[in-house]
Amino acid sequence: MTAEIGTTSRALSRRSFLVTTGAVSIAVSFGSVLTDAFAAGKSAATFTPGAWVTIGTDGVITIMSPASEMGQGVMTTVPLLIAEDMDADWKKVRVVQSPNNAKVFGNSMFGGSMTTAGSRTVMAYYEKVRLVGAQTRKVLLANAASAWKVPVSELTTEPSLVVHKASGRKISYGDLAKKATVPDPLPEVTKADLKPAAQFRYIGKDVPRYEVASKVNGTAQYGIDTQQPNMLYGAVLRPPVQGETPEQIDDSAAKAIKGIVQIVKLPYGVGIIGETVEGTKKAKAALKVTWTNTAKARNYTSDAVYEEYRGQGADLSTESVTMIGVGDAAAAITGAVKILKADYRSDHVAHTCMEPMNATAVINGDAVEVWASNQSPTTVQMLSARAAGVPPEKVTVNTTLLGGGFGRRGEAEYAVDAVLLAKAVPGKPVKVIWSREDDVQYDTFRPLSAQHLEIGLDAANNIVGWRQRIVAESLFARSAPPVFKAIGGKDVVSAGGGELKYAVPAVAVEYIRADRGIAVGAWRGIAPGYVIFASETMIDEVATLKGVDPVAFRLDLLKAEPRAAKVVETAAKMADWGKKRTDGHALGIAYSDALNSHTAIVVEVSLNKQSGEIKVHHMWCAVDCGVAIQPKNIVAQIESSIGFGLGAALWEQINIEKGEVQESNFGEYRVMRMSDMPMIDTKVISTDSPVGGIGEASVAPVAPAIANAVATLTDGKRLRQLPMLPERVKAVLST
Numbered sequence: 001m002t003a004e005i006g007t008t009s010r011a012l013s014r015r016s017f018l019v020t021t022g023a024v025s026i027a028v029s030f031g032s033v034l035t036d037a038f039a040a041g042k043s044a045a046t047f048t049p050g051a052w053v054t055i056g057t058d059g060v061i062t063i064m065s066p067a068s069e070m071g072q073g074v075m076t077t078v079p080l081l082i083a084e085d086m087d088a089d090w091k092k093v094r095v096v097q098s099p100n101n102a103k104v105f106g107n108s109m110f111g112g113s114m115t116t117a118g119s120r121t122v123m124a125y126y127e128k129v130r131l132v133g134a135q136t137r138k139v140l141l142a143n144a145a146s147a148w149k150v151p152v153s154e155l156t157t158e159p160s161l162v163v164h165k166a167s168g169r170k171i172s173y174g175d176l177a178k179k180a181t182v183p184d185p186l187p188e189v190t191k192a193d194l195k196p197a198a199q200f201r202y203i204g205k206d207v208p209r210y211e212v213a214s215k216v217n218g219t220a221q222y223g224i225d226t227q228q229p230n231m232l233y234g235a236v237l238r239p240p241v242q243g244e245t246p247e248q249i250d251d252s253a254a255k256a257i258k259g260i261v262q263i264v265k266l267p268y269g270v271g272i273i274g275e276t277v278e279g280t281k282k283a284k285a286a287l288k289v290t291w292t293n294t295a296k297a298r299n300y301t302s303d304a305v306y307e308e309y310r311g312q313g314a315d316l317s318t319e320s321v322t323m324i325g326v327g328d329a330a331a332a333i334t335g336a337v338k339i340l341k342a343d344y345r346s347d348h349v350a351h352t353c354m355e356p357m358n359a360t361a362v363i364n365g366d367a368v369e370v371w372a373s374n375q376s377p378t379t380v381q382m383l384s385a386r387a388a389g390v391p392p393e394k395v396t397v398n399t400t401l402l403g404g405g406f407g408r409r410g411e412a413e414y415a416v417d418a419v420l421l422a423k424a425v426p427g428k429p430v431k432v433i434w435s436r437e438d439d440v441q442y443d444t445f446r447p448l449s450a451q452h453l454e455i456g457l458d459a460a461n462n463i464v465g466w467r468q469r470i471v472a473e474s475l476f477a478r479s480a481p482p483v484f485k486a487i488g489g490k491d492v493v494s495a496g497g498g499e500l501k502y503a504v505p506a507v508a509v510e511y512i513r514a515d516r517g518i519a520v521g522a523w524r525g526i527a528p529g530y531v532i533f534a535s536e537t538m539i540d541e542v543a544t545l546k547g548v549d550p551v552a553f554r555l556d557l558l559k560a561e562p563r564a565a566k567v568v569e570t571a572a573k574m575a576d577w578g579k580k581r582t583d584g585h586a587l588g589i590a591y592s593d594a595l596n597s598h599t600a601i602v603v604e605v606s607l608n609k610q611s612g613e614i615k616v617h618h619m620w621c622a623v624d625c626g627v628a629i630q631p632k633n634i635v636a637q638i639e640s641s642i643g644f645g646l647g648a649a650l651w652e653q654i655n656i657e658k659g660e661v662q663e664s665n666f667g668e669y670r671v672m673r674m675s676d677m678p679m680i681d682t683k684v685i686s687t688d689s690p691v692g693g694i695g696e697a698s699v700a701p702v703a704p705a706i707a708n709a710v711a712t713l714t715d716g717k718r719l720r721q722l723p724m725l726p727e728r729v730k731a732v733l734s735t
Contacts, residue, residue, distance in 0.1 A: 059174030064098035066105035070402035085133030089159035100377035113378035119693025138187035223373030228429035235280040241659035243295030250288035296517030309450030320510035327506030332465025336456030346530035348445035348654035355403020361418035407522030444521025447472035497528030502557035525699025528594035536704035570622035575602035588709025590701035595693030612726030628686035645702030
């Protein structure tokens with residue numbers, strides 16, 4: 001009997017067996033796994049490839065974690081689901097980062113690749129890994145039944161124990177591991193074998209996050225912590241404008257710096273290899289490079305580009321792709337008694353992960369090994385193979401803990417840096433660490449976008465038609481052209497979030513792709529972060545025209561969406577919505593259905609009308625993400641993404657002038673500080689609905705809730721630009 005492991009196969013001994021659930025092959029083994037979850041710098045070759053669960057004879061159960069842990073708790077949540085249905089004692093569970101084996105550990109929502117993004121990890125793995133646990137439990141039961149010569153139907157389990165109640169016998173999973181054999185035929189497993197909610201031991205309970213202890217005691221290993229024997233360091237000088245390449249390089253001064261090993265011309269810049277980080281930094285500064293002057297991005301200036309985008313959005317004849325279409329919105333708006341029009345802007349924002357981009361690579365012959373904090377080992381593998389000129393199966397990717405991801409580490413150009421430099425010094429590991437300035441200026445920013453909205457109203461100011469046009473660069477068109485073509489140009493990362501759960505008879509949400517030479521990427525909350533800003537502030541504006549309370553108006557439009565209505569109602573109740581605020585404070589509300597979760601936020605703000613500065617004092621959030629697997633961790637993710645939403649709403653902004661990014665570090669790029677964070681109250685509403693995404697769910701409603709509160713304080717003055725900088729606020733107040 002053999003089990004297929006990627007492109008290779010291996011014989012299964014009586015200590016190891018393969019179980020199959022539909023099209024998913026799941027390997028379970030008995031014995032031990034040598035590596036641990038935080039083994040930065042160790043090779044993935046010591047893993048048991050393809051095995052989700054390994055049961056040791058000492059009773060220790062090792063469970064693979066297939067997703068990238070970047071602070072969202074997924075290294076606990078996914079293994080916990082396996083432990084739930086195999087009835088494992090969580091105190092005896094050890095979690096290990098899985099090897100890069102997409103065939104076994106792939107994320108179904110990303111085409112089977114190993115990618116952690118879009119808050120889709122738990123959604124993708126929830127049923128799959130619970131079936132892993134259920135099948136493992138069945139195999140253990142079958143082995144116990146064989147040993148005791150009793151029917152399987154007479155056996156039950158307790159945490160890490162198989163129990164025969166009739167005779168009072170019990171046997172631990174560890175003792176079973178000493179003599180387990182391959183069941184023939186293998187037990188089948190279906191959804192009916194999954195535990196009912198009433199029997200959950202872990203789901204819905206608060207289990208301490210697995211990786212937190214290592215972060216507290218300092219043993220946690222990130223990509224930047226990677227150490228290899230005889231390791232060199234690398235840095236890359238990139239062009240001031242995206243898309244340019246080096247024409248002439250004067251590296252004489254750089255080579256003269258102590259410890260510099262080699263200067264390498266790259267397709268997109270100049271690489272430096274040296275014995276120390278400090279030396280490579282000095283050499284980088286000493287390089288004199290003449291760059292080409294032909295890149296499309298040289299014509300890119302943020303304010304001018306926005307005006308161009310705004311014109312395209314407002315010109316209804318500009319060709320677009322329909323993201324959402326319900327009824328005939330154009331006809332409904334044309335026939336409306338009144339048409340409400342507005343234009344919205346959102347600027348570029350950067351990811352600014354606390355751990356800057358980095359990777360370590362070594363090439364021995366045609367074998368490539370990479371260590372990196374990454375969100376997609378599949379992407380790292382493919383791009384590293386292309387850079388090294390070897391087949392993907394020759395590339396081993398070791399995924400460490402991530403010091404922040406937020407979509408940024410779904411890219412892999414930092415790994416390409418390391419591979420190309422390692423290629424220049426065969427057999428020598430090279431660690432590339434980006435400076436903070438590199439990290440900010442060469443980020444794949446959230447797109448700058450323009451939106452044009454037209455809302456058709458009847459005589460009673462009821463919405464009869466809704467048209468929302470989004471103009472922005474495309475992530476998919478750059479990073480995955482075949483995918484972009486296959487989905488008909490419907491880039492949800494750049495233009496998603498317009499599903500509009502409200503009862504509107506005719507809706508058209510349209511996307512206009514704008515290609516101006518600036519690489520954009522996925523940023524926490526993705527497109528809903530600005531698409532819902534526009535829609536939720538317009539909903540408030542219509543409520544004002546009707547003379548009705550914004551909460552009551554939403555609830556009326558959400559009668560057919562009980563989960564949505566529940567979070568709106570709950571957040572309003574938490575904030576004591578009907579109570580009038582004093583001292584120049586006001587409340588605002590917004591709702592989001594982004595990432596398959598329902599989230600409502602109420603904010604309490606004040607406004608300094610002289611300076612234009614907005615201050616957020618208190619926030620109340622209600623969220624329904626379906627089955628709440630770990631409630632306290634959900635609260636932590638809600639508060640974390642609220643912090644992101646606040647930064648992007650109030651301050652964060654990347655400005656580009658003639659292709660050159662103007663900000664370079666935290667001195668120019670303002671992010672949230674501890675002192676900026678308001679009081680936050682969060683209520684998690686657990687339902688039996690399918691699992692939704694949570695890591696980004698609360699980003700989208702933050703900005704519209706703030707803008708709606710400001711409108712209350714200013715007799716209806718509407719803020720339509722992100723971020724809501726003081727000078728922009730004052731400009732609106734002066735109109």
